[in-house]
Amino acid sequence: MTTDTADSVEAAAIAPAADAGFLQRHGQVIEYILIPGAALAGALVVFGGFVALFGKNPLDLYFYMYYGAFGTWFSWQNTLTRAAPLILTALCTALPAQLGMVIIGGEGALLIGALAATSAALALPSAPPLVVQCAMVLAGITGGGLWIMLAGGLRQFRGVNETISSLLLVYIALAILNHLVEGPMRDPLSLNKPSTREIGAANMIGTIPGMDVHWGLVFGLVAAVASYVLIYHTTFGFAARVAGGNIRAARIVGLSVGRLILTVCFLAGGAAGLAGMIEVAAVQGRTNANLAAGYGFTGILVAFLARQNPLAVIPVAILLGGISASGGLLQRRLGLPDASVLVLQGIIFVFVLASDALYGRIGFLKGKV
Amino acid sequence: MADGSIGLWTVPLAVFGGAIRVSTPFLFVSLGECITERSGRINLGLEGTLVMGAMSAYGISYLSGSPWLGVLAAGLTGALLGALHAGICSLPRVNDVAVGIALMLFGTGLAFYLGKPLIEPTAARLPAIDFGWWSDIAQVRAALRINVLFLIGVALAPLLFWAFKTTRWGLLIRTAGESADAARAMGHSVLLIRLRATMVGGFLAGIGGSFLSLFYPGSWNEGLSSGQGITAVALVIFARWDPMLCLWASLAFGGAAALGPALQSVGITSGYHLFNAAPYILTLAIMIITCSPKRTLTGAPAELSITR
Numbered sequence: 154m155t156t157d158t159a160d161s162v163e164a165a166a167i168a169p170a171a172d173a174g175f176l177q178r179h180g181q182v183i184e185y186i187l188i189p190g191a192a193l194a195g196a197l198v199v200f201g202g203f204v205a206l207f208g209k210n211p212l213d214l215y216f217y218m219y220y221g222a223f224g225t226w227f228s229w230q231n232t233l234t235r236a237a238p239l240i241l242t243a244l245c246t247a248l249p250a251q252l253g254m255v256i257i258g259g260e261g262a263l264l265i266g267a268l269a270a271t272s273a274a275l276a277l278p279s280a281p282p283l284v285v286q287c288a289m290v291l292a293g294i295t296g297g298g299l300w301i302m303l304a305g306g307l308r309q310f311r312g313v314n315e316t317i318s319s320l321l322l323v324y325i326a327l328a329i330l331n332h333l334v335e336g337p338m339r340d341p342l343s344l345n346k347p348s349t350r351e352i353g354a355a356n357m358i359g360t361i362p363g364m365d366v367h368w369g370l371v372f373g374l375v376a377a378v379a380s381y382v383l384i385y386h387t388t389f390g391f392a393a394r395v396a397g398g399n400i401r402a403a404r405i406v407g408l409s410v411g412r413l414i415l416t417v418c419f420l421a422g423g424a425a426g427l428a429g430m431i432e433v434a435a436v437q438g439r440t441n442a443n444l445a446a447g448y449g450f451t452g453i454l455v456a457f458l459a460r461q462n463p464l465a466v467i468p469v470a471i472l473l474g475g476i477s478a479s480g481g482l483l484q485r486r487l488g489l490p491d492a493s494v495l496v497l498q499g500i501i502f503v504f505v506l507a508s509d510a511l512y513g514r515i516g517f518l519k520g521k522v
Numbered sequence: 523m524a525d526g527s528i529g530l531w532t533v534p535l536a537v538f539g540g541a542i543r544v545s546t547p548f549l550f551v552s553l554g555e556c557i558t559e560r561s562g563r564i565n566l567g568l569e570g571t572l573v574m575g576a577m578s579a580y581g582i583s584y585l586s587g588s589p590w591l592g593v594l595a596a597g598l599t600g601a602l603l604g605a606l607h608a609g610i611c612s613l614p615r616v617n618d619v620a621v622g623i624a625l626m627l628f629g630t631g632l633a634f635y636l637g638k639p640l641i642e643p644t645a646a647r648l649p650a651i652d653f654g655w656w657s658d659i660a661q662v663r664a665a666l667r668i669n670v671l672f673l674i675g676v677a678l679a680p681l682l683f684w685a686f687k688t689t690r691w692g693l694l695i696r697t698a699g700e701s702a703d704a705a706r707a708m709g710h711s712v713l714l715i716r717l718r719a720t721m722v723g724g725f726l727a728g729i730g731g732s733f734l735s736l737f738y739p740g741s742w743n744e745g746l747s748s749g750q751g752i753t754a755v756a757l758v759i760f761a762r763w764d765p766m767l768c769l770w771a772s773l774a775f776g777g778a779a780a781l782g783p784a785l786q787s788v789g790i791t792s793g794y795h796l797f798n799a800a801p802y803i804l805t806l807a808i809m810i811i812t813c814s815p816k817r818t819l820t821g822a823p824a825e826l827s828i829t830r
Contacts (some may be wrong), residue, residue: 255619312815313806316566316619318758321802324749328799336792450627457620492634499628503610506621510613 184512189458192508196501203496206321209487221482222475230357233366234436236474237468238263240373241428242452243459243466245301248421249315250461251384252414253397254347258319259425260306260449261326262297266426267433268330269296272338274352275306285356289430297426298419300326307416309411327445334441348441358434369431373470376424380463383420393417405415425449451477454502473498532728533544539665541773541781542672543738547572547747548772550730551754553682554723556765558604559758561688561719562699562712562825565607566622568727569751570602570629575642575731577633579744584645588594593647593671593732601721603629610719612713618827626752635796639740648736669737675769680725682765695719699823727751740806747781749802756805760812762821 201211209512245259273292277285293313304322307313333349340350351478358368384390396410403410432444455473459465551568553793558565575596607625611618619719651673654666686692697705698715705712734750735742757775761767813819 255622307806307810310815311810312813313809314759314813316623317752318806319757320752321749321756321806324802325799325806327748331795332793335795351626410695435670448793453623454627457624488816489637490629490635492638495631496635497631499624499631502620502624503606503628506616506624507610507613509616512615 174393182496184515185291185460187515188511189460189505192504193458193501195508196497196504199504200497200500203500204285204487204493205490207489209489213487214483214489217482217486218476218479221479228475228478231478232364232471232475233364233370234283234474235366235477236470237369237373238428238448239452239455239470239474240377240466241424241431242449242472243455244376244463245297245425245449246453246456247459247461247463247466248380248384248417248424249301249305250456251390251393251397252399252417254305254414254418255316256301256304256418256421257316258301258322258449258454259421259428259452260447261319261323261444262300262422262425263429263432263449264323264326264330264444265300266293266297266422267429267440267444268333269426270430270433271352272290272355275338275350282355285352286358286434289352289356289434290427293426293430293433294423295426297429298421298423301422301425302415302419303354304413306433309414319379324352330440330444331442336438340439343441343491346441346443348439351439355440356434357438358431360466367431367435369435372427372431374467376427377463377467380420380424383436384463389413389416415504425452428452453496454505458505530591530788532788535661535665536779536784536787537780539661539667540784540817541777542665542668543776544779545772545776546669546672546675546733547730548698548754548757548775549672549679549735549769550759551727551751552582552761552768552772553675553678554600554726554730554764555755555758556682556697556761556763556768557726558723559826560699560721561695561716562702562823563608563611563618563720564602564622564755564826565720565723566619566752566755566819567603567607567625567629568622568723568755569747569749570633571603571724571727572629572731572734572747572751573633574603574629575600575728576735576746577637577731577742578728579732580640580645580735581621583736584640584643585645589646589648589736592736593648595694596728596732597725598728600724600726600731602724603728604721604724605717607689607724608713608717611720612717620711623672634744637742637744641744644741647737647740648733661819669733671733671737675772679765679769686765696823699825701776726805729755730754750773754800754803756809759819760805760808762819763823764821775801775804 161411164353201214202511204210204214212482221228224231230519242259242263245262246256249256273288274285277288298323301319303357304315304319307318308315335347338349339347360367384393390406393413396408396413400410428448433440437443451473455466455469476497477494480491483493484491529714551797555565555568558743563786568697578599579592583589583596585666603625607621610616610621648669650667650669653668657663686696694710694715697708698712702712705715734746734775739746758768761771780802782794783798785797787792
């Protein structure tokens with residue numbers, strides 16, 4: 154391009170889909186990889202400095218993190234197992250983000266989905282496994298979906314801020330789960346750790362042939378790809394993005410914003426509810442307080458790191474799954490507390506958000522080296 | 523003897539005592555958040571600040587033997603986290619809600635990490651003033667053992683109300699919250715005003731956290747705060763950014779949160795977890811009643827992203 158590059162970049166920033174030059178379009182893609190990557194690297198350096206304060210060698214830290222996450226086939230399987238629910242809970246934040254909503258209640262939808270799925274399985278004691286599994290999937294999606302749809306509905310019809318309401322719903326979901334697990338749904342045989350009855354070994358969804366990773370990973374991948382297609386290749390997704398960009402314009406062109414919000418929130422909660430169903434049907438085999446393992450909160454970080462793009466959620470979830478998979482090794486080999494994974498996640502989150510300031514400001518991508 | 527004589531009165535008495543005990547962290551966090559939001563920025567990270575405050579207060583009190591040094595440390599930790607929030611938010615195109623979520627996760631993670639060695643030891647706790655000396659009934663005395671921090675918080679609410687209304691600083695904060703352009707035109711740095719407002723807010727939230735670990739429940743563990751910080755942030759919204767209303771709302775919340783333990787003490791244990799969720803359900807219910815999709819909330823600072 155021989156035109157004034159700075160001007161066309163500004164034009165591209167205002168309307169990314171407009172007629173931008175080849176370099177500029179490339180520049181944007183490079184930015185989307187370079188900036189989060191740099192933020193991640195910066196966070197790792199700061200975390201290395203943090204553990205160095207406690208007398209640990211940062212190089213050991215990086216080695217064990219890599220080894221525990223991606224070093225062996227065993228750690229890869231551990232990582233992928235953890236990535237499966239993260240993909241789904243990240244969608245719970247990424248889908249409403251297309252509408253400009255910040256939903257952070259994926260943990261609550263996961264718990265309600267798990268409860269609903271467990272109830273479905275326990276209600277069908279003599280049905281064939283495939284029927285039970287389908288019922289669990291449906292129940293998990295419906296339970297989680299309605300839970301987040303509640304936050305969306307409150308925003309649409311009562312103007313209640315969805316960020317705060319969805320987080321409050323997490324604590325309410327946890328209370329409901331504890332109440333049911335210690336009361337009406339308690340298995341009298343679960344003495345130390347109150348739990349529901351088991352869904353039965355025959356109803357577990359099992360592992361993908363040839364590896365020790367459960368089918369939940371496939372559920373997650375399918376959901377992420379389907380979300381991507383829905384958002385970027387359907388009229389529904391286009392309408393959602395229009396409403397997210399300018400809600401008044403969307404109303405003027407006659408989009409039913411209320412229905413968009415409710416549907417997207419249902420799908421988002423459904424994804425997190427599916428994560429809950431998977432944790433029950435592939436890992437725990439029953440519902441108890443173990444399910445509140447923080448997948449919902451890490452999912453928020455995954456969504457922001459992936460810049461709310463459903464496809465980018467997949468590699469980011471694997472990365473963050475790897476970090477949490479390496480937590481055990483860090484505990485055993487370096488004597489770091491289990492909360493060190495939380496600290497690292499927090500630092501990454503802070504760096505990623507601060508790096509938002511860099512978009513469109515990197516000199517060499519603008520052509521003025 | 524005393525038990526039998528007051529019978530079911532135990533419940534309202536325990537709720538009253540609980541309202542005073544449990545409301546203190548709500549009160550400090552909501553007053554702090556009130557200052558921050560009046561300046562035009564929302565800090566959702568106060569949940570993390572609360573936990574960090576609780577941890578650092580417990581640690582310093584354990585190491586130094588002085589609970590008041592612990593309170594000071596909690597406040598300073600909170601101010602530091604507030605400065606971090608304000609610093610990141612002052613970068614261009616950074617969303618304050620998202621930064622708050624990040625600091626919520628960061629603060630809790632850091633507190634769990636640094637607080638690992640503090641779960642075992644016992645730290646010096648804050649003293650309480652015994653206002654129930656005139657009574658023979660144990661429950662009355664228990665309900666009237668009131669902590670100094672609560673009294674400070676109660677005094678702080680009208681002080682802030684007055685400060686917002688009449689002082690130069692109050693006016694500056696409100697100007698930054700209502701119209702950043704106006705504040706800029708007056709020659710003030712909006713970012714600097716918000717930095718200070720967020721730091722003061724974090725300071726108060728940290729002190730709220732110190733109350734959790736040094737008085738009630740009075741120990742450090744990872745389940746210490748479960749959403750009190752975020753509930754207090756919601757509380758500011760329906761208190762209409764008015765410090766006096768924050769005080770009444772905090773008391774109501776403390777009462778709601780004390781309901782579960784109070785009922786348990788008279789033998790009603792079924793639904794214990796549901797009663798524990800009462801503050802969250804109450805918050806949600808009040809938000810549903812008081813919010814409206816048609817108009818922005820009365821009293822909302824115009825620059826606040828969350829109500830626009």
